[in-house]
Amino acid sequence: MFKIVNAQFIAPGIKRFVINAPRIARKQRPGQFVIVRVNETGERIPLTIERSDPESGTVNIVVQSIGKTTHLLNSLETGDSILDIVGPLGKPSEITNFGTVVVMGGGVGTAMAYPTAAAMKRAGNRVISILGGRNKDLVILENEMRGVSDTVFVTTDDGSYADKGLVTDKLRQLIENGTRIDLVLAVGPIPMMRAVADMTRKERIRTLVSLNPIMIDGTGMCGGCRVLVEGKSEFACVDGPEFDAHRVDFAVLVQRNAMYRDAERRSMEAFKRECELEKRKAAEPADEVACALEGK
Amino acid sequence: MPTTPPKTTPAKTAPTKKSSNPVPNKERIKMPRQHMPEQPPLVRAKQFTEVNLGYSAELARQEALRCLECAKPTCTRDCPVGVKVKDFVQLIVEGDYLGAAAKIREDNVLPAITGRVCPQEDHCEGACLLCKKGESLGIGYLERFVADYEQQHFDVTKIVKAPPTGKKVAIVGSGPSGLTAAGDLVQKGHQVHVFEALHEVGGVLVYGIPEFRLPKTIIRQQVDYMRAMGVEFETDVVVGRTVTIDELLEDEGYDAVFIGTGAGLPQFMGIPGEHLNGVYSANEFLTRINLMHAYEFPKYDEPMVDFRGKNVAVIGGGNTALDAIRSALRLGAGKAFILYRRSEAEMPARIEEIKHAKQEGIEFQVLAAPLEFLDDGKGWLRAARCQKMELGEPDASGRRRPVPIEGSEYEIPLTVAVIAIGTTANPIVQTTTPGLATTKRGYIQADETTQKTSRKGVFAGGDIVTGGATVILAMGAGRRAAKSIDEYLTTGQWDQ
Numbered sequence A: 001m002f003k004i005v006n007a008q009f010i011a012p013g014i015k016r017f018v019i020n021a022p023r024i025a026r027k028q029r030p031g032q033f034v035i036v037r038v039n040e041t042g043e044r045i046p047l048t049i050e051r052s053d054p055e056s057g058t059v060n061i062v063v064q065s066i067g068k069t070t071h072l073l074n075s076l077e078t079g080d081s082i083l084d085i086v087g088p089l090g091k092p093s094e095i096t097n098f099g100t101v102v103v104m105g106g107g108v109g110t111a112m113a114y115p116t117a118a119a120m121k122r123a124g125n126r127v128i129s130i131l132g133g134r135n136k137d138l139v140i141l142e143n144e145m146r147g148v149s150d151t152v153f154v155t156t157d158d159g160s161y162a163d164k165g166l167v168t169d170k171l172r173q174l175i176e177n178g179t180r181i182d183l184v185l186a187v188g189p190i191p192m193m194r195a196v197a198d199m200t201r202k203e204r205i206r207t208l209v210s211l212n213p214i215m216i217d218g219t220g221m222c223g224g225c226r227v228l229v230e231g232k233s234e235f236a237c238v239d240g241p242e243f244d245a246h247r248v249d250f251a252v253l254v255q256r257n258a259m260y261r262d263a264e265r266r267s268m269e270a271f272k273r274e275c276e277l278e279k280r281k282a283a284e285p286a287d288e289v290a291c292a293l294e295g296k
Numbered sequence B: 001m002p003t004t005p006p007k008t009t010p011a012k013t014a015p016t017k018k019s020s021n022p023v024p025n026k027e028r029i030k031m032p033r034q035h036m037p038e039q040p041p042l043v044r045a046k047q048f049t050e051v052n053l054g055y056s057a058e059l060a061r062q063e064a065l066r067c068l069e070c071a072k073p074t075c076t077r078d079c080p081v082g083v084k085v086k087d088f089v090q091l092i093v094e095g096d097y098l099g100a101a102a103k104i105r106e107d108n109v110l111p112a113i114t115g116r117v118c119p120q121e122d123h124c125e126g127a128c129l130l131c132k133k134g135e136s137l138g139i140g141y142l143e144r145f146v147a148d149y150e151q152q153h154f155d156v157t158k159i160v161k162a163p164p165t166g167k168k169v170a171i172v173g174s175g176p177s178g179l180t181a182a183g184d185l186v187q188k189g190h191q192v193h194v195f196e197a198l199h200e201v202g203g204v205l206v207y208g209i210p211e212f213r214l215p216k217t218i219i220r221q222q223v224d225y226m227r228a229m230g231v232e233f234e235t236d237v238v239v240g241r242t243v244t245i246d247e248l249l250e251d252e253g254y255d256a257v258f259i260g261t262g263a264g265l266p267q268f269m270g271i272p273g274e275h276l277n278g279v280y281s282a283n284e285f286l287t288r289i290n291l292m293h294a295y296e297f298p299k300y301d302e303p304m305v306d307f308r309g310k311n312v313a314v315i316g317g318g319n320t321a322l323d324a325i326r327s328a329l330r331l332g333a334g335k336a337f338i339l340y341r342r343s344e345a346e347m348p349a350r351i352e353e354i355k356h357a358k359q360e361g362i363e364f365q366v367l368a369a370p371l372e373f374l375d376d377g378k379g380w381l382r383a384a385r386c387q388k389m390e391l392g393e394p395d396a397s398g399r400r401r402p403v404p405i406e407g408s409e410y411e412i413p414l415t416v417a418v419i420a421i422g423t424t425a426n427p428i429v430q431t432t433t434p435g436l437a438t439t440k441r442g443y444i445q446a447d448e449t450t451q452k453t454s455r456k457g458v459f460a461g462g463d464i465v466t467g468g469a470t471v472i473l474a475m476g477a478g479r480r481a482a483k484s485i486d487e488y489l490t491t492g493q494w495d496q
């Protein structure tokens, strides 16, 4: 059992957890993730470690409600416990002084990119961050990113905050302005990472993406997380999750992530029904109910 | 203690100790082997409950009476851990089932498991003298019978162990090798802590071998038994990531470490189309079903591709392949078949599993192998293009090598294909432990009798040393390791 020391929504449907996990906190490096199983009947899902504190023995994760498991997780509160957390898993990000590093975070991807951005800054890089979200509320960790970046750009799809447009529009501007870029790290939805890859391929800018295939064990045992990299199968949990964006077959990633869509939908619907029942039983104002369906 | 004292005079040929078996030897030879009661094939093919139902006390006695009580028991000689078969079988005849269980435990701490999954035909039963006259003694069935009896009647508070030695041992991995080492070491008074990467203890026994062959409650009972003896278990720890071997030895005060991490890395075939949706490694397929309970979806969240009424093929001929295909059948596969590139005679699976699979309606397409997995145009598996084989000269393993037949290609429509062609070593521990010698293929090098590795205080055994083998061989290694760990902790001597 792993105790939740603190849990707070930082945006609609996006919650940050501070969890007591001393062993993991001691070992975590930027770019690594944990695998979480909420309860006895739960599946195992991977989540990036946003930050860790070896002193207090805690790790932070930032979770966006997507389907059943993330909704269930986001219904937990300070003082609750998570049944299983294992990690830190995956290869840490390669941190050296590359020169100028552009860190791009789309939605919850910003939380996943944050620890690497911070480490890049500490390693002496000039860090330019581009954060994006569908709207103002979904731009997260802006202050944290400002703290570790030389420059921060923010875009929103609907223009409700900062510049209207996509993170890739900003990247194009930087390239067109002749900004020297030694490395791009893009973390976010697959279409965004793919668009970044297409853009930087032409410019021959080294680009890394953090891939999010479906995982089970996270130790190389099941092979379910395999991604196609230049025609070769690699296991994202041990060979990644960061890969050279120009070699990744994004189409296969999209296809494999859709493998359980029907079952996932069924789980989510059943979960919603359960929540409705509980709500009625609790007969409390809807916003007090633990089922974190808000943000939907 | 015998419950029914022998009434007849023992047979003259009965050797050594006075036998309590009333049946004369020449009669014993004529007695038929007692069949294991099992669920009817068509019933069990739809559910995950155990196929074999177990002997009753009466059946067990009938079977036990067949033992010839050989003076030089070849059964014991060919059991990798030397279970004293003749003696425990005799105790069954006497009705002393707890005594029989204790007798087995002298050599084998997981009898409920080995009784079910040992390839007995290759070991004890294959060497049984009765084979020459007909069918071997049902040693596995008897072992299972007494272990299950013990489980129901044993009082854990009666466990005696040596006084605490003050020494601490870390066990990495909770498969049969780790569990055996842990059980032996705690009995000797050492403090034992088992680290397991997954959320459940048991290794392949929980994530690989399905419920219908080895119920999870059996493993849980064995683990509870060990907990009662004082073994501590810590799940969710990937040694090499969460903590390293060196940290265990230096920072956490362990005096010795045993590595029993198994051979868990799935091998793929390297043929086109392996990334398609619907193509699985056996590890993933079985892990989803067993460890994650996909067969109980939606009660459990783990999803599985819906292949009800569709074709499912498993590629391979070992226990893993049969477990996967029989699981697929139970999840509703319309047609379930094995694709194996050699002939049935070369299949490494247990004979009983092949028999059971056939009864359940699994089709065997032998002497065939896939060349390519074909796409339905949307990223899902549609079919496999296969090639027929014929048997050529024996290869290094002594089995006849499959040779492709030119122009024999054919296609089979498939919704799911599961690749069960073997596993290799997971490198996480080896690459994070400086100075730990490995073989060319990445397995840990360990002495065959002491299980010592190239690192002082570090021992290894089971599949991570030998490559994928069997439960009983892994247990044997765990036992040898425990013995030499105990010696090392007592004497402090480390000579290679």
Ligand SMILES: Cc1cc2nc3c(=O)[nH]c(=O)nc-3n(C[C@H](O)[C@H](O)[C@H](O)COP(=O)(O)OP(=O)(O)OC[C@H]3O[C@@H](n4cnc5c(N)ncnc54)[C@H](O)[C@@H]3O)c2cc1C
Pocket (backbone or CB within 6 Å): A033, A043, A044, A045, A046, A047, A048, A049, A061, A062, A063, A064, A065, A066, A067, A068, A069, A070, A071, A108, A111, A112, A211, A212, A213, A214, A215, A216, A241, A257, A258, A261, A264, A265, A268
């Ligand atoms: C290395 C890695 C790091 C990640 N870090 C974060 C993070 O920091 N914050 C965050 O909010 N999300 C993160 N994710 C994504 C997160 O794991 C998925 O959103 C989550 O698994 C969805 O589960 P669900 O049951 O809520 O949704 P579901 O309804 O099960 O699935 C929705 C979609 O999520 C994906 N998915 C489903 N199951 C899994 C699984 N077991 N593993 C991976 N993806 C799955 C599939 O594309 C699926 O179609 C990360 C993923 C990976 C691989």
Ligand SMILES: Cc1cc2nc3c(=O)[nH]c(=O)nc-3n(C[C@H](O)[C@H](O)[C@H](O)COP(=O)(O)OP(=O)(O)OC[C@H]3O[C@@H](n4cnc5c(N)ncnc54)[C@H](O)[C@@H]3O)c2cc1C
Pocket (backbone or CB within 6 Å): B117, B118, B119, B172, B173, B174, B175, B176, B177, B178, B195, B196, B197, B198, B202, B203, B204, B205, B208, B209, B237, B238, B239, B240, B260, B261, B262, B263, B264, B286, B319, B320, B321, B323, B350, B426, B428, B429, B461, B462, B463, B464, B468, B469, B470, B471, B472, B474
């Ligand atoms: C599907 C299947 C069916 C089988 N059927 C039979 C059968 O019928 N009869 C038979 O005799 N044999 C059978 N076998 C083979 C048998 O199960 C294995 O030989 C045996 O389990 C090996 O035991 P082990 O202790 O070496 O490792 P394993 O059982 O593989 O256990 C290793 C454990 O170590 C853990 N681990 C790995 N790395 C780490 C790490 N870094 N940190 C912490 N923990 C770690 C793993 O999660 C696992 O729990 C079968 C195997 C499979 C896969």
Ligand code: SF4
Pocket (backbone or CB within 6 Å): B078, B079, B080, B081, B082, B083, B085, B108, B114, B115, B118, B120, B123, B124, B125, B139, B140, B143, B472
């Ligand atoms: S442990 Fe296995 S090989 Fe040995 S006697 Fe028991 S069933 Fe036979």
Ligand code: SF4
Pocket (backbone or CB within 6 Å): B066, B067, B068, B069, B070, B073, B074, B075, B076, B085, B086, B127, B128, B129, B130, B137, B139
């Ligand atoms: S070889 Fe067979 S008959 Fe002889 S003692 Fe062993 S089990 Fe009995």
Ligand code: FES
Pocket (backbone or CB within 6 Å): A214, A215, A216, A217, A218, A219, A220, A221, A222, A223, A224, A225, A226, A235, A236, A237, A238
């Ligand atoms: S998650 Fe199982 S191998 Fe990567």
